[in-house]
Structure formats: C-alpha cells, structure tokens
Amino acid sequence: MTISPPHPESRPLTLTQLGRTRTDEFAWMKDEAWQDLFRNPSVLRPDIRAHLEAENAYCAEVLRETEPLQAQLVSEMRARIQEDDASIPTVDGPYAYASRYRTGGQHPIFVRHALATPAVEEVLLDADALAAASAYFDLATVEHSADHQSLVYATDLQGSEYYEIFVRNLVSGETKTTGVTSSTGDFVISPDSQWLFWVHRNENGRSSHIYRRALQAGPGTDVLVYDEADEGMFLGLDVTQSRAYLTLTASNHDLTEVRLIPAATPCAPPQLIEARRSGLRYQVEHWPTEGQPDRLVIINNGDGAVDFKISTVSASAPEAANWRDLVPHTPGRYIVAAAPLRDYLIRLERYEANSQIVVRPSVGPESLIAFDEPAYTASFETGYRFDASTIRIVYHSPTTPRTWSEVGLISGARRHLKTQAVPSGHDPAQYETQRLYATAPDGAQVPITLLMQRGQTREGPAPLLLYGYGAYGISIDPGFSIRALSLVDRGVIYAIAHVRGGAEKGWGWFLQGRGAAKPNTFTDFIACAETLIEAQFTTKGQIVAMGGSAGGMLIGAVANLRPDLFAGLVAQVPFVDVLNTMSDASLPLTPPEWPEWGDPLTSESAYDLIAGYAPYENVAARPYPPILATGGLSDPRVTYWEPAKWIARLRARSTSGSPALLKINMDAGHAGASGRFDSLKETALDYAFALWALRRARNVPTET
Numbered sequence: 001m002t003i004s005p006p007h008p009e010s011r012p013l014t015l016t017q018l019g020r021t022r023t024d025e026f027a028w029m030k031d032e033a034w035q036d037l038f039r040n041p042s043v044l045r046p047d048i049r050a051h052l053e054a055e056n057a058y059c060a061e062v063l064r065e066t067e068p069l070q071a072q073l074v075s076e077m078r079a080r081i082q083e084d085d086a087s088i089p090t091v092d093g094p095y096a097y098a099s100r101y102r103t104g105g106q107h108p109i110f111v112r113h114a115l116a117t118p119a120v121e122e123v124l125l126d127a128d129a130l131a132a133a134s135a136y137f138d139l140a141t142v143e144h145s146a147d148h149q150s151l152v153y154a155t156d157l158q159g160s161e162y163y164e165i166f167v168r169n170l171v172s173g174e175t176k177t178t179g180v181t182s183s184t185g186d187f188v189i190s191p192d193s194q195w196l197f198w199v200h201r202n203e204n205g206r207s208s209h210i211y212r213r214a215l216q217a218g219p220g221t222d223v224l225v226y227d228e229a230d231e232g233m234f235l236g237l238d239v240t241q242s243r244a245y246l247t248l249t250a251s252n253h254d255l256t257e258v259r260l261i262p263a264a265t266p267c268a269p270p271q272l273i274e275a276r277r278s279g280l281r282y283q284v285e286h287w288p289t290e291g292q293p294d295r296l297v298i299i300n301n302g303d304g305a306v307d308f309k310i311s312t313v314s315a316s317a318p319e320a321a322n323w324r325d326l327v328p329h330t331p332g333r334y335i336v337a338a339a340p341l342r343d344y345l346i347r348l349e350r351y352e353a354n355s356q357i358v359v360r361p362s363v364g365p366e367s368l369i370a371f372d373e374p375a376y377t378a379s380f381e382t383g384y385r386f387d388a389s390t391i392r393i394v395y396h397s398p399t400t401p402r403t404w405s406e407v408g409l410i411s412g413a414r415r416h417l418k419t420q421a422v423p424s425g426h427d428p429a430q431y432e433t434q435r436l437y438a439t440a441p442d443g444a445q446v447p448i449t450l451l452m453q454r455g456q457t458r459e460g461p462a463p464l465l466l467y468g469y470g471a472y473g474i475s476i477d478p479g480f481s482i483r484a485l486s487l488v489d490r491g492v493i494y495a496i497a498h499v500r501g502g503a504e505k506g507w508g509w510f511l512q513g514r515g516a517a518k519p520n521t522f523t524d525f526i527a528c529a530e531t532l533i534e535a536q537f538t539t540k541g542q543i544v545a546m547g548g549s550a551g552g553m554l555i556g557a558v559a560n561l562r563p564d565l566f567a568g569l570v571a572q573v574p575f576v577d578v579l580n581t582m583s584d585a586s587l588p589l590t591p592p593e594w595p596e597w598g599d600p601l602t603s604e605s606a607y608d609l610i611a612g613y614a615p616y617e618n619v620a621a622r623p624y625p626p627i628l629a630t631g632g633l634s635d636p637r638v639t640y641w642e643p644a645k646w647i648a649r650l651r652a653r654s655t656s657g658s659p660a661l662l663k664i665n666m667d668a669g670h671a672g673a674s675g676r677f678d679s680l681k682e683t684a685l686d687y688a689f690a691l692w693a694l695r696r697a698r699n700v701p702t703e704t
Helices: 046-062 064-079 127-131 507-511 519-534 550-561 578-582 590-597 604-613 641-653 678-698
Strands: 013-017 020-024 090-092 095-100 109-114 121-126 138-144 150-156 164-169 175-177 183-189 195-201 207-214 223-227 234-239 245-251 256-262 282-286 295-300 309-314 324-327 334-340 344-351 354-361 367-369 377-381 390-396 403-408 414-419 431-439 445-453 464-468 493-497 543-548 566-572 627-632 660-665
Touching: 020 604, 046 064, 046 641, 046 660, 064 678, 109 127, 121 127, 121 150, 138 183, 150 183, 164 183, 164 195, 183 234, 195 234, 207 234, 223 245, 256 282, 282 334, 295 334, 309 334, 344 377, 354 377, 431 519, 445 519, 464 519, 464 550, 493 519, 519 543, 519 550, 519 604, 543 550, 543 678, 550 566, 566 678, 578 590, 578 604, 627 641, 627 678, 641 660, 660 678
Parallel strands: 464 493, 464 543, 543 566, 566 627, 627 660
Antiparallel strands: 013 020, 090 095, 095 109, 109 121, 138 150, 150 164, 164 175, 183 195, 195 207, 207 223, 234 245, 245 256, 282 295, 295 309, 309 324, 334 344, 344 354, 354 367, 377 390, 390 403, 403 414, 431 445, 445 493
16 A cells, blocks of 8 residues: 555544533534534535545555456446336326436436327436536435426535425426425325415435415525424325325434314414324325225334234324224234225335235225245335326345236236346345344344355355444345446345344334344344354355444444454444534534434433443444445535544554544435436445455455
8 A cells, every 4th residue: 555544633522411421533524514504514614524535645655456347236236226217107187107218328318208198108217417516416306296397306515415396387487496405305296286285304414394375486485384393203205095185293212293274275374183192103095985984093102002003093082092993903014004995005015124005995905915935025106096906016125136016906917017237147046044042132033135156155154245224223124236237246245133123023123133132233243143153144254244334323323333354344424423422513414313312411321321232432442354444525414524424533542553544425414315327336345345344354356
C-alpha cells in the first residue's frame, strides 16, 4: 500500500447522563449543521469532509487489488438482469398500466395502453429522463388518478428522503410542481380524482402533518387534515381496496391509531377507529357485504393475540369494544396482511420463516395456496378490480427465479404469466437450498437458510457468508438473488440467519429480540455461526458476516462478542452509535425508535442495557478481523458519523492489525447509489471485500 490509514484527531467529549459518564473522542465528526446537509450536502464542514475523503481514499487503496474482481462482479451481476425487462400490465378500467426499462436504462419508464388499442403505448413518465441531471435520484411513489387524467409522483435528489411532489396532466401533457418539497413521499389521490393527500416531513426529518389540496391546484393551497403532536409517530396514507375509504395511520413500533375518511366525502374530518394505547397494533381494510356495506376487517393483536387475528366491525361504530373475531389467533402463524375482494379475503401469513397465502371466500371454507420448497418467498397482488375473481402470485426461492402466476379463486387453477429472465443463464438444478436450525443459549430454535452449489457439502467445509438483520419485525425472506449467485458460483455458501428481532417465526419472534431482549439477536447470530461450523458447512475463521442498518448494528455487536469466528465483517450503513443516537432527541428517528431500543434519556435500565451492547461503546482492545463499513452522507436514518466514528475507534483500539475500512457515498443516503446498475457497484465492493477477507484468512491471492 502507498497510503497510510487515517488517524483522526481524538477530541474527548465527556457526557454525563442519568448519573453515568461516558467519553466520546470522535463526537466532533457530527456536523453541528447536520440538518442543512439533508438539503445541501455541500455545506459539510471542511475538516469532516477532508476526513471522509481520506477514509474513502484509504479504502480504495487497500482494496485496489480487488478492482478487477469488482469489475467482474458487476459484469456478471448485470449479465443476469434483463435490461429491457417489463412488468405484467395491470388493468384499471379502460387502461392497462405497466412499467418497463430501456436497455441500458437505470430507472423505469411508466406506460399504459388503452384496452381498445393494445399496440399503442403511451409513456406516462420517463424516470431516466428525470434522473439525467442528478448524481442521485429516487422515485418514491407513482400513482394515477381513478379518472385516468392525472399522474402524481415524488422525487428525492439528495438521498435525504425529502421528496418533492409533481402532478402531470395526462390530457395536456403538462407537468407542474405542487410546491411541496418537504414530503415523506407518501401520498394518495382521492378516489373521486379531485384531491391530493400528502404527508409532510418536518425539519427534524419526521412525518408530522397530513395535508389536502385540490389535485390541480397551485402551491400554497394546502389544508391541514391531521396534526400529529407526538414526535415519536410515523404517519401513513392509503386507500382501501374497495376505494370506499382513505386511511390515515399514525404508528410507532409499539402501537397504531387509524382514522378513516369516506371517499364520498373526502373533505370530511377523519373518523377515529380506536384510540392509541400501548401494545395495540392494527390495520384496517373495508370488506362490504350485501347486508353490511360498511363492514371493516381489522388485523389486530388485541386480547393477547401476539401473532395477530382478524376481526370485523361496522364503520359506524368501529371502536375495539365492538370487534368480533373472524380469523382467530394461532400462535406462531403471523398474519402479515389481508386484502379484501368482493367475494374473498386474501391474507398473507408467515410461518417458520416461509410465507403462506390463504384464500377465504365470503361463504365456505378457506384454502391454502401451497408451495413445496424448504425455503421460499410468496406474495400476492390483487390489482385494481374489487370484483376480481383472480389474484397474481409472485413466488421465488434462493434457487428459483421469480415466477408470476394467475390463480383462479373459484377453480384454484394456476396460469403461468412470467418467469424472471436471467439472460446469462441460470440452472436451478446446479444449486440447492437447505433449512436448518441453531439452538440459541435459551433453547430457541433459530432458522438458517442456506444456498450453495448442489452437492457442495460432500466436499467438506466451505467459506461462508452469513447475513443477518433482526429488528423492527422485518423479516429477511429466503428469495432469489442474482447478486448472491456471484458468491455461490465462487464456492461460497450464502446463509441467512433468521434471528430474533425479525418476524420470520411470528410477531413473538420479534418481541423476543427487542428492548430488554435485544441481546437475543446477537447471541442467536453467534449460535447460527457455531451451528454451521459444527455441521461442517464451514470452519471457524472462514465466515464473513454481513448486515445493513439495524443489521449493521448486529454486525458491530457480534464483532465485540466473538471476533474470533469471522474472517471479515461487512456493516452496511450500520446503526452502531446506538447510545449517543438514542440520547439525541433532535435526530430524525430517535423519538420514534425509543419503543424499539429504550429511552436512555429517562430510563436508567434502558441506558445500561444499550450501553452494554452498543457497538461503538464496546469497542475494546480485541483482535478484530478486517471490517468494511459503508454509509451515505445524506442518510437521515443512520447518519454518516456513526460508521465514521466506529471505524476510527476500531482502528485506534484493535490489536490485530487488520484493516478497518470506511466507504462513504458522498452523493447518496440510506439506500446507497440510485439506479439499478450503479447499485451493483456497491454490492461488488462488499462482495469483493468478503472474498478478499476469506482469501486473506487462508493466505490465498485475490482472484476474479
């Protein structure tokens, strides 16, 4: 190497909180004007910018030998993408709507055709053209009005998740800004096509208000519909499948509160379903019957239904005291979502880290749409028609590309619509998926999904990448990845640890990995690594662990607990400075996330709990393996200084001499590079580092 690692200045800051004292020598990396960065990243303080650029240069120099490998990874991953891919058109009234890509295009083109003239395509929105002048571009939502005369979309050009909303008149072709530049990107058009409802993002990066305006009105005409006083709540908007109601949802990680606005009177005040109370979460949909046109279906966890149940109630008296069970609670069968059609209620469940789709007719027994692989992902799409008698099923597994089928709800017959194309070729028979279980220290059985070359286990232990997340009840589903194949084709087993904190085994699985139970997430992951070693899939020191965001916090925690297990660690936008972030109430996600992690500003037990596992707080004189951390300068979720501080402290304290690397994308936020091909470069860097670390552990030269 021709460049030395950065050794940023230590400027100790002593913090006293609830009678406890801690020292943060790298607190200076947090720009005092961090809120301004979300609007204009160029205002970053010069000394911080210089340090981040030095880190990027050092990372590039250390991994320079992998540049041919990175290029090869990008090439082969791109070769698995059908560049001119298109979605299956979805019919809405006289039109069929779809999206497609042009060859070489990074972003989708939204199109439609009239059913009467299917050969005549109308381009509604060209996202490539919108993105052309920006280093970063994200399209949050695209929605057409029910009268088919307007298209609304929201864009973010910084990665900071402040979206500007635009309205395009599909009759005249004119596009105009609404003047809304501080939205979350969440909006709906009222079913009468007259009104736009949108969610405001305030200066602290939180959703705080819902506004309404006439769809074609100019700037400054917004009317306040809902004002959220609690800074710890997220706001959301939706329209029921029946198009009879708009739903306004306020929620955090512990509770939900939903309000309805009848579509027939979109300017009416929102009607509360059930007032928020700690522990009660619910979702609302509308499933009318001939005798009860205002019947609502409510997925909820009331009365101890940990994995949720489905109740019904009249919209005229919707409070929880009137809810009546329709689908009872079954422990371990987590009801994720339910979509009503006129004669059917379709629901998605999660059981033992797999998906289930259940069809419940308005009259008669329900039926399960079955799949036969040991690990897979399935979902459904209902389309726009409320009186539909078919649904679309999307199915895939680690070995099987996505397949779209149409299922007849009366006959049960399946009609194949499309299979994801892999232009460079893919033979599922060359791979195999296995599901095994690790026993956690408290006896919990933690699922592990494995993807490998068929018969690979007969050849003895192999290098392995172990991926984990484990937070917010988000499940890491075992699906098809054109990216993971680049590791598997090189002899690396790709494994997913379905640790607690996610909801792969139900909402109770999530509850066992949050708050005071958070350490279960980390010990589950370690148990998975040890099980894979004991089962001789791999060996100690031949595992690279990877996780992003809250999963990056998982990686940081296990780095402190068991660094000896790993050849390397990849922490993508890692939430590693947990104690300091949860102690700063001005940051975008801090108040909303206290239910998940605890509030160390007011609770001594929460402080001590977080201080006991927070990756940054627990960096010590240990022999850490090589570590790569990534971040985005405009990231409002995990701010850039979290990985920057963590890497600086790791480099100062590690006893192994292994490199600690930081790569900050100076033009992006939490999701990294925008564009379907540019994002491959970031994956290629992560994978090249993983392969480099595995070979480094074996003293094998880097190859492509």
